[in-house]
Every structure is written in C-alpha cells, then in structure tokens.
Amino acid sequence: MRGFLAAVSLLATATAAKSSICADGLYMIAARGSLEPAQAKPGVFPAYSGSAGYVAELIADKIAGSKIAGVKYPATMTNYVKSEGDGAATMLQMAKEYHASCPTSKMTLIGYSQGAQIVSDVLCGGVGGSFNHDAPLSPEIVKENVIAAVLFGDPTHIANTSYDRGTSMHDGIFTRSNTTVCQQYDNIMASWCDKGDKYCDSGKGQDALMIHESYLGIYNSTMVDYVVGKWQKSTTTGNSTGSSTGNSTGSPTSSSGSTPTPSTDMASGLSSAQSFFLIWPMLLLSCGLLF
Numbered sequence: 369m370r371g372f373l374a375a376v377s378l379l380a381t382a383t384a385a386k387s388s389i390c391a392d393g394l395y396m397i398a399a400r401g402s403l404e405p406a407q408a409k410p411g412v413f414p415a416y417s418g419s420a421g422y423v424a425e426l427i428a429d430k431i432a433g434s435k436i437a438g439v440k441y442p443a444t445m446t447n448y449v450k451s452e453g454d455g456a457a458t459m460l461q462m463a464k465e466y467h468a469s470c471p472t473s474k475m476t477l478i479g480y481s482q483g484a485q486i487v488s489d490v491l492c493g494g495v496g497g498s499f500n501h502d503a504p505l506s507p508e509i510v511k512e513n514v515i516a517a518v519l520f521g522d523p524t525h526i527a528n529t530s531y532d533r534g535t536s537m538h539d540g541i542f543t544r545s546n547t548t549v550c551q552q553y554d555n556i557m558a559s560w561c562d563k564g565d566k567y568c569d570s571g572k573g574q575d576a577l578m579i580h581e582s583y584l585g586i587y588n589s590t591m592v593d594y595v596v597g598k599w600q601k602s603t604t605t606g607n608s609t610g611s612s613t614g615n616s617t618g619s620p621t622s623s624s625g626s627t628p629t630p631s632t633d634m635a636s637g638l639s640s641a642q643s644f645f646l647i648w649p650m651l652l653l654s655c656g657l658l659f
C-alpha cells in the first residue's frame with residue numbers, strides 16, 4: 369500500500385511538472401528585432417520578445433492558457449551574422465525541447481526583422497553563404513505541432529511567394545535563394561512585408577526605416593486573427609491525438625507573468641504599448657540604428 373501510494377504521488381508530481389511546462393493553450397516562441405530591448409516591458413511584451421512578443425500577448429488574450437517564450441539571443445546589428453545564427457540555433461533548440469516535453473501541444477513561431485529571419489531559418493533552414501547553413505526543424509515536428517508562423521520585416525523575404533503578405537514586390541537585402549522548404553509551409557506561414565521597407569523590400573527612400581517599423585500599427589490584428597484562426601482549425605478538426613482543448617476556461621498565463629492587456633498611460637491617453645512603440649523607434653531613428 370505504501371509502495372502504491374508512493375508511486376501515485378510520484379506520478380502526480382510528474383504530471384504537475386509536465387503541466388507547468390506545457391501550455392494548455394498555444395505555446396508561442398517569439399524573437400525580437402535588432403536592438404529591441406531584452407528586458408520585459410510589463411503589459412507590452414515578455415523578456416527577449418519585443419514586437420513579436422507584443423503580437424504574442426494579443427494572441428494570448430484570445431487563447432486561454434497560452435504561454436510565451438522569448439528567444440535569448442544578442443539581437444545586435446554589429447556582428448549580425450553571428451547574432452542571427454545564435455538566435456536561429458536557440459529557437460530551433462527551444463522548439464525541439466518543447467516538442468520533446470509536450471509532444472501534443474501546439475506551437476507558433478513569431479519574429480520581427482532579425483527575429484523574422486530566425487523564424488524563417490528554423491522553418492526553412494539557414495540561408496547559407498555567410499549565414500548559417502543549419503538544417504530546419506524536422507518536418508514531422510512542424511506538421512504535428514507548429515500551427516502557425518508569423519514573420520514581419522524579414523530581410524530574407526522573397527517577393528511573390530504564396531506565403532507573402534503586405535504590399536512588397538521586391539526581395540529583401542539577404543534574399544533566401546531557395547524557397548523549396550518554405551513553400552511547403554505556405555498553409556501555416558505568413559510573412560508581412562510592405563513596399564519600400566529598407567530591409568525586407570530593399571527600399572531606398574527616406575521613409576524606408578519608418579516603413580520597417582510600421583507593421584504593428586497596420587497589421588497587428590490581422591496577424592492575431594491569422595494565428596487564432598489556425599488555432600481554432602487545429603483544435604476543431606477532431607483528429608488531433610493531443611490534449612489541446614480549443615476552449616480551456618482557465619485564465620491566460622504567459623511566461624512573463626505580465627498582464628496581457630496593455631495598460632493605459634494616463635498622461636498621454638495612449639496605451640503603454642502605443643507609446644512604447646512610438647517612442648522607442650524615435651530614439652533609435654535619431655541614431656539611425658534600428659533594423
């Protein structure tokens with residue numbers, strides 16, 4: 369009897385440990401853009417996630433029990449190739465580990481700018497050349513677990529692919545020459561890039577940087593709807609072996625522990641999210657730094 373109880377309590381402990389890692393809702397891995405701050409901005413985004421984490425927080429508001437994990441990587445402009453390579457390797461590892469711990473739980477990858485290049489590397493493999501030549505996440509894991517990937521301002525963007533969104537008709541500055549792998553994910557992958565963007569559209573105009581920084585303002589709800597739509601589809605097709613329930617009633621949790629709803633900034637009347645994303649690019653713009 370003692371032995372049996374001990375076994376039962378061990379099992380209970382194991383279950384508790386598992387459920388603390390695995391999201392009841394959607395697990396989102398979010399990679400920030402170059403020079404976006406690594407620290408969490410409470411109410412706006414979790415640590416290491418930046419603009420991508422902002423979108424993830426909005427998604428977590430709509431999918432109960434979701435979790436957000438930022439990608440701990442340098443996000444620097446100097447030494448960009450190494451920074452991006454580190455980020456891609458880290459996100460790949462995070463996705464593999466999450467799959468190993470929570471094989472039936474659904475994932476989404478989100479990235480902005482350098483972070484978007486990281487997402488495309490994880491799904492499609494490294495760009496090669498002076499960039500990393502890493503193999504992509506295994507197609508079996510993608511098929512079973514990755515329900516959506518959202519990219520915006522990806523420097524490896526290729527014009528006129530079936531997963532493109534936005535108004536861009538030009539390639540980015542670090543064009544991915546081989547889209548064979550990406551193309552097979554066009555049912556789960558969407559890459560936003562607008563005409564004139566300095567990095568994803570090789571824009572040369574005075575507003576090229578401003579365009580690169582305008583995606584949240586224009587597309588955030590479109591991105592959120594895209595992922596929530598994929599989530600609903602994945603939980604209502606009925607043949608998932610997973611424990612994912614489309615409709616858990618628990619309160620949303622994010623790894624940051626921050627409030628998903630942006631709080632109101634009394635002074636300006638803007639939400640803290642709005643004022644952050646307006647002010648932060650201005651600071652960097654003045655130094656010509658933002659990527």
Ligand SMILES: *[C@@H]1O[C@H](CO)[C@@H](O)[C@H](O)[C@H]1NC(C)=O
Pocket residue numbers: 527528537538539
């Ligand atoms: C994408 O398609 C548009 C319209 O057909 C065309 O003008 C543009 O040159 C294409 N871009 C590339 C990079 O092929």
Ligand SMILES: *[C@@H]1O[C@H](CO)[C@@H](O)[C@H](O)[C@H]1NC(C)=O
Pocket residue numbers: 546547548549
């Ligand atoms: C593109 O990538 C695919 C998959 O890795 C490979 O089979 C194909 O040979 C590549 N095409 C070119 C032109 O390199």
Ligand SMILES: *[C@@H]1O[C@H](CO)[C@@H](O)[C@H](O)[C@H]1NC(C)=O
Pocket residue numbers: 584585586588589641642645
């Ligand atoms: C996100 O979109 C909403 C409108 O859907 C807008 O009010 C908000 O300012 C946007 N967020 C940012 C950071 O631009």
Ligand SMILES: *[C@@H]1O[C@H](CO)[C@@H](O)[C@H](O)[C@H]1NC(C)=O
Pocket residue numbers: 602605607608609
């Ligand atoms: C449901 O089954 C179809 C056909 O077997 C498969 O293509 C699809 O990926 C499955 N969906 C899920 C969520 O398992």
Ligand SMILES: *[C@@H]1O[C@H](CO)[C@@H](O)[C@H](O)[C@H]1NC(C)=O
Pocket residue numbers: 600614615
């Ligand atoms: C979740 O439940 C609510 C209320 O019961 C319902 O309106 C909604 O459609 C459900 N969503 C899904 C994805 O099942």
